[in-house]
Amino acid sequence: IAGITQAPTSQILAAGRRMTLRCTQDMRHNAMYWYRQDLGLGLRLIHYSNTAGTTGKGEVPDGYSVSRANTDDFPLTLASAVPSQTSVYFCASSDVGGTNSPLHFGNGTRLTVT
């Protein structure tokens, strides 16, 4: 089934540890995104990539890094986790970058930093 796969589904992480959230899509979409979703707030963009080999910063990029070595994969790394990074993380993709193409979301990773 075509779509976006995120791993892990959930994770409990000690503060100060490094963690990579994985995201893979098989729709050959050009653009990919990482969002975090916190209770009472709208989705907030962390980083994005409009095409393989390029990345950009979103609204809340501090403490996170991404890479886009190929079309399908867009991992998100927390270099040294802090409790404020406890959240649900969604990876998404769209046919093209910008705001004219709907987003397809993965099922999310629920991360708890203790």
Add this chain to the structure above:
Amino acid sequence: GQNIDQPTEMTATEGAIVQINCTYQTSGFNGLFWYQQHAGEAPTFLSYNVLDGLEEKGRFSSFLSRSKGYSYLLLKELQMKDSASYLCAVGDSNYQLIWGAGTKLIIKP
């Protein structure tokens, strides 16, 4: 600053009609999206408006007035499975999506 306002929660009866409003103040406008998100699941795309007027898609319709910074999502013939959060998102002048916090819709029998 940029802002999207939606009611936090609404309740409606099965079989009825409900209208979920969204008002926005953004730097520029490049499209408005509505997404549905069931509890514990990913958001899924419902509708896209870029021109003023009503877009109808089955039981769901979405309306946009750019001059008023206003949109609504209309759900007809409500079913229990429509219980979910509905997210409004607007593209700004930098072609970034600004998201509302979502409206939790509760459907009662």
